[in-house]
Amino acid sequence: MTDQDAPFSANLKMIVTREASVSDLCRKLSINRQQFARYLSGQTRPSPHNTRKIEVHFGLEPGALSWSKAEFQRNYVNLPLTSASDHQVNKLVNEAFSPDLRRLRPYLGYHHAYFYSFGWQGKIMKTLVHLYEQDGQVLSKTIERLRDPVTGHRFVFKYRGLVTMKAERLFIAETSTMSAGEMALTILYGTYRSQATKLSGLTMGSSSASRRDPTVARVIYNKIGNNIDLRKALGACGLYLPNSQDVPSGIAPLLDNHLDPAFDVLTARPVE
Known part of the structure; x- marks a missing residue:
């Protein structure tokens, strides 16, 4: 030395x-x-x-x-x-979200996420999700932009979170950057393909109704690229009817939230 x-x-x-x-x-x-x-x-x-x-x-x-x-x-x-309690919290977070960058890198990039809205009946929510690597950790940033179909009011919601891989399932835990009372958890099937293009799973949070009901829905992540026209991608976000041209063909049927006959609980549907 x-x-x-x-x-x-x-x-x-x-x-x-x-x-x-x-x-x-x-x-x-x-x-x-x-x-x-x-x-x-x-x-x-x-x-x-x-x-x-x-x-x-x-x-x-x-x-x-x-x-x-x-x-x-x-x-x-x-x-x-x-x-000491801070250290314990950090340890728990590190254990839960210990990054496996090799397995997570195929999922990095921008995705449009689709799921039936928690607050607007019969409408599919289309959001923009960015999964990215920073300081050895994989993080998420989600932006929801929508216009209330009844009042015409416009809303923007933003979330940031941590991403990890457990038993070939992708876990995304997010909290709102605009409201201290908002959290969401999304679990997606992993893929064995070198590049993840379409992922299915479940997303959980609380509805925007006054009762704030705990709510779960099937979700599809459709990757749109690593280098994108951000303005265009954000402009495509919103609330849509299932047959809208803004919902790619084949995605709406995968989002149907009826229970499968073989199960007593709502489960995700793997993408074929």
Whole structure:
């Protein structure tokens, strides 16, 4: 370890104490655990790419890890530390949403999601969903744009969430960025194809009616690409009748929410 490396490893050791464990941190950053141990010991310095990933994760200025120990401690370490309960929450979230980027990457990109509206009877909701990779985690962003067919009022709803893969099922847990009382969970069948184009599953949330009934519906995700005309894709969102040209052929029958005769509960229908 050179004199130049000493502040870096010392500062890194200080800042990682904010994490539940080094292993959890490595999973978040998609950095090999043994390699990270060499960063901590000062045996080697991370590449510029990995250095920036660490800086972004902890909210550090570029180059801050190379500052003197006193300066780094003054600016970043002598701040309120997270509590033990915070660490436990982080651990639970990390366990539930530990990313498997290799398996999740085929699903990344923009999708139009279709499901029968929770608040407008007989109408199919068409929303825009973006699944993307950031700091070693797969995240989601959903935008709903619609016009009330009765009053003509326009509404926009936005959600952000975490994405994971469990037993070949895609789990997307989202919370509203506009209302603290809104959450949604979507579970989709995985696919063995190299690129996921159409996915089916169930989506759960609360209806927009005054009673806020817990509600579940069949859903289809139809991938529209990785680089898209965002304005056009958002403009296509809204409420539609099942026979509308804005609902691609073959999707509406997959969204029917009647129980299948063989089941006593609502189940998703795999896409053939």
